[in-house]
Amino acid sequence: MPQSRYFTALPEATLQCLLCPRGCLIPEGGRGRCGVRGNREGAGELPYYGAITALQVDPIEKKPLYHYHPGSSILSVGFLGCNLHCPFCQNWHISQLPSKGGPSIPSRLYAPQAIVHAAQAEGSGQIAYTYSEPLVHLEFLLDCMTCAREAGLANILVSNGCINPEAAQAILSLTDAANIDLKCFSQATYTRILGGDLATVLAFITQAWKTGVHLEVTTLVVPELNDQEAEIDRCIDFLASLSPDIPWHLCAYHPAYTWKIRPTDPEHLVALAYRARKTLSYVYTGNISSPLQDTVCPHCGHLLIRRRGYRIDTRGLSLETMQNTCHCRHCGTALPIFSGPLSI
Ligand code: SF4
Numbered sequence: 001m002p003q004s005r006y007f008t009a010l011p012e013a014t015l016q017c018l019l020c021p022r023g024c025l026i027p028e029g030g031r032g033r034c035g036v037r038g039n040r041e042g043a044g045e046l047p048y049y050g051a052i053t054a055l056q057v058d059p060i061e062k063k064p065l066y067h068y069h070p071g072s073s074i075l076s077v078g079f080l081g082c083n084l085h086c087p088f089c090q091n092w093h094i095s096q097l098p099s100k101g102g103p104s105i106p107s108r109l110y111a112p113q114a115i116v117h118a119a120q121a122e123g124s125g126q127i128a129y130t131y132s133e134p135l136v137h138l139e140f141l142l143d144c145m146t147c148a149r150e151a152g153l154a155n156i157l158v159s160n161g162c163i164n165p166e167a168a169q170a171i172l173s174l175t176d177a178a179n180i181d182l183k184c185f186s187q188a189t190y191t192r193i194l195g196g197d198l199a200t201v202l203a204f205i206t207q208a209w210k211t212g213v214h215l216e217v218t219t220l221v222v223p224e225l226n227d228q229e230a231e232i233d234r235c236i237d238f239l240a241s242l243s244p245d246i247p248w249h250l251c252a253y254h255p256a257y258t259w260k261i262r263p264t265d266p267e268h269l270v271a272l273a274y275r276a277r278k279t280l281s282y283v284y285t286g287n288i289s290s291p292l293q294d295t296v297c298p299h300c301g302h303l304l305i306r307r308r309g310y311r312i313d314t315r316g317l318s319l320e321t322m323q324n325t326c327h328c329r330h331c332g333t334a335l336p337i338f339s340g341p342l343s344i
C-alpha cells in the first residue's frame, strides 16, 4: 500500500485526512466521507489505490474540453467515490455508494504503468482522469500522471476542484488541461447541499489558471439551485476576472439520484449562455441541442469549429504547428485553442 503524506496522526490512533476541506477525522478501522480513504491500525489506508471502474476511449469533447486538441480521442479512466454529495449526481452509483458502504459497480486493479500502456495501445496521446472524483485518489493520480509525463502523454483532469492548496499544487504541476466544475456561486449551497466549499473551488480554478494549465469550466444549471441571473452573473464576473477567454460550459440538468425537480428549460439555458457571451468569449451549452455548441471567432465572427454531436469540423482554424496554437482562417486572429500532434 503506498504511503501518503495527506494524513496526519492524532491521539488515540485517529487520523485526519488533509486532502480536502472536509478534513475528516477517521478513527481506527473507519473511512472518510468520500468512502475511499481510511485508517488501518493508525496508518493512512488507500483501499482503492488503482481500482478502476471504467477504461475507455472517448471524444475529448465529452469531458467537455472544446479548446484542447478538438476532434481528438482520449483514454478516460474512472474511479470510485467523491468528497462531495451532489443530490443530482449523474454518476451516483460510482461516486456515492462507497461512502455508504453499499454495493458499487465492479472495479479492476491497474498499476499506473498499465494505464499508460493502455493509452498507448489505444493510440491515445492523452489520458483523462474523470467520471466520479479523481482527486480523492490523489496518490494514484500523482503516480499515474508522472508515468504519463515520462511517456510523453498529456494528463487531463476532470474534477470538482474541491481540494486543499498543497495537494492542488502537486496535481496541477502534472496536469496539462482541466475541466473544473463551478457548481454555483453560493457558499451556502456548496456547504449545505453539495458538501463542498466555494472558496476552495475558486482558489483551485485560480491556481489552475495561474499555473498555465489549459482550463475550461463547467456549470450544471439546476432549476431553483443556481439558475438565477444574479448567481450566473457572479460566475461570469469571477471567470472574467481571470480571463474572458476561459471556455465555460453551461449544461442542462436532468433528474438523477435523489433530486427530482424538473429538467433545465433549454430556452432558459440558451438565454443564460447568450447573457454570458456578452462578457466571456467562449460560452457553450451542453446536454441540449442548440447553436451554442460551435466556436466562432470573437474578432470577425467566422465559424471556427462546427460541432454536431461528436462530429467535429475544424476547417475554420489554421494551425501554427511550431506552437500548437490556432488562428482564425478568415482574419488570422490568434486563438486560445491548442491542437497539433500528440505523442503516442
Ligand atoms: S478526501 Fe475524503 S477522507 Fe479526505 S478529507 Fe476529503 S472526504 Fe475526507
Ligand code: SF4
Residues within 6 Å of the ligand: 082, 083, 084, 085, 086, 088, 089, 090, 091, 092, 095, 131, 132, 133, 160
Ligand atoms: S462532484 Fe461530481 S461526482 Fe461528486 S457528487 Fe457531485 S456531481 Fe457527483
